[in-house]
Amino acid sequence: MEKTLPKIEIIEKYCKGCHICVEFCPKDVLEMKGFYASVKNLEACIKCMQCELRCPDFAIKVITE
Amino acid sequence: MAFDYDKWIRPGKLPHIWCPGCGHGIVMKGLIRAMDTLQLKKEETAVVSGIGCASRLPGYIDCCTLHTAHGRAAAFATGVKMARPEMNVILVGGDGDGTAIGGNHFIHACRRNIDMTYIIMNNYIYGMTGGQFSPCTPTGHKASTTPYGNPDPGFDIAKLAIGAGATFVARGTAFHANQIDKLIVEAIQHKGFSVVEILDDCPTTYGRRNKFKSVIEMMNRLKEVAVPVKAAEKMTAEQLQGKVLTGVLYKDETKPEYIVEYAKVIERAQAVKK
Numbered sequence: 001m002e003k004t005l006p007k008i009e010i011i012e013k014y015c016k017g018c019h020i021c022v023e024f025c026p027k028d029v030l031e032m033k034g035f036y037a038s039v040k041n042l043e044a045c046i047k048c049m050q051c052e053l054r055c056p057d058f059a060i061k062v063i064t065e
Numbered sequence: 066m067a068f069d070y071d072k073w074i075r076p077g078k079l080p081h082i083w084c085p086g087c088g089h090g091i092v093m094k095g096l097i098r099a100m101d102t103l104q105l106k107k108e109e110t111a112v113v114s115g116i117g118c119a120s121r122l123p124g125y126i127d128c129c130t131l132h133t134a135h136g137r138a139a140a141f142a143t144g145v146k147m148a149r150p151e152m153n154v155i156l157v158g159g160d161g162d163g164t165a166i167g168g169n170h171f172i173h174a175c176r177r178n179i180d181m182t183y184i185i186m187n188n189y190i191y192g193m194t195g196g197q198f199s200p201c202t203p204t205g206h207k208a209s210t211t212p213y214g215n216p217d218p219g220f221d222i223a224k225l226a227i228g229a230g231a232t233f234v235a236r237g238t239a240f241h242a243n244q245i246d247k248l249i250v251e252a253i254q255h256k257g258f259s260v261v262e263i264l265d266d267c268p269t270t271y272g273r274r275n276k277f278k279s280v281i282e283m284m285n286r287l288k289e290v291a292v293p294v295k296a297a298e299k300m301t302a303e304q305l306q307g308k309v310l311t312g313v314l315y316k317d318e319t320k321p322e323y324i325v326e327y328a329k330v331i332e333r334a335q336a337v338k339k
């Protein structure tokens with residue numbers, strides 16, 4: 001069965017570069033790219049929603065089916 | 066599916082003013098999820114605050130909101146609740162606002178057991194004004210006004226609330242984001258004065274001075290100190306040294322609620338007139 005990947009949307013206008021999403025992602029999916037968070041390895045994402053839950057700035061959305 | 070916070074945020078208000086990594090945003094998201102879970106009606110929900118970074122929260126939420134005077138959220142909120150008992154009244158604010166200048170209002174709202182919910186974001190400091198110590202700053206910690214370490218012991222907000230008569234008292238942390246909405250849901254559902262303390266972080270004025278290298282270090286500290294009440298039951302006093310209990314710490318459903326009692330006073334007074 002093929003794994004469906006989510007769409008991870010990072011709203012740069014809101015992102016304050018705090019590193020929280022990157023640090024607490026259990027699968028190391030995200031990284032900091034310059035000031036903003038960015039997706040490094042979407043394949044590894046388990047859609048746990050931790051990043052979306054923890055972001056203090058409403059800047060990251062994990063969009064699943 | 067991604068949670069739709071937008072329907073609870075006033076259009077055009079984001080990004081908010083809080084610093085990078087400030088936990089107030091995490092608490093606001095928890096409150097929004099709780100209001101959404103309970104399907105509160107915007108016109109029947111009032112979020113009331115005093116002054117401080119934490120007290121800026123109502124400005125972002127799309128429902129009835131009041132941003133009042135420093136430490137006075139409980140007084141204004143009591144007025145709202147007395148005039149419109151059908152409203153869900155939620156107070157929000159910081160440790161400074163709630164336990165220093167507003168300490169008196171806080172304990173008397175607890176004593177009255179009026180049906181409101183108070184979310185207090187405890188970052189151990191006056192964030193907004195540059196990091197003066199608050200009544201919650203732990204002993205020995207540094208603030209702009211205690212550069213050699215704070216000689217005072219800090220308040221335990223939850224114990225203070227229980228002692229003063231609040232009938233629902235819970236504690237969470239900004240690290241345990243998933244739990245915040247659940248505690249707030251229970252607090253709103255409780256009929257009486259409910260206090261939810263969220264241990265929070267202020268990287269800008271507290272973290273910096275107290276040798277936290279980053280927001281992440283502050284979050285990890287919250288993770289380390291928190292012990293759920295259930296888990297604590299099986300731990301020794303030694304193991305609980307330096308830990309803070311989280312979850313629902315106190316609940317009393319037997320104590321009379323103020324709006325109900327006040328309605329009886331009105332009834333008695335009207336009976337006299339006839």
Ligand SMILES: Cc1ncc(C[n+]2csc(CCOP(=O)(O)OP(=O)(O)O)c2C)c(N)n1
Pocket residue numbers: 116117118119120135158159160161162163166186188190191192193194199267
């Ligand atoms: C009557 C009055 N006194 C003092 C102040 C200054 N003041 C503004 S916010 C604040 C403390 C806020 O601390 P806290 O409630 O912990 O909120 P935080 O900024 O840490 O979130 C103080 C002393 C004020 N605005 N009004």
Ligand code: SF4
Pocket residue numbers: 008024025026027028029030044045046047048049050051052062
């Ligand atoms: S949903 Fe979970 S696994 Fe996927 S990026 Fe977010 S934190 Fe990482």
Ligand code: SF4
Pocket residue numbers: 010014015016017018019020021022036037054055056057058059060
């Ligand atoms: S947690 Fe939010 S604000 Fe912080 S880096 Fe990630 S997306 Fe940006």
Ligand code: SF4
Pocket residue numbers: 082083084086087088089118119188192193266267268269270
């Ligand atoms: S000063 Fe502290 S409390 Fe205020 S927004 Fe910045 S981090 Fe948050």
Ligand SMILES: [Mg+2]
Pocket residue numbers: 159160161186187188189190191192199
């Ligand atoms: Mg504070």
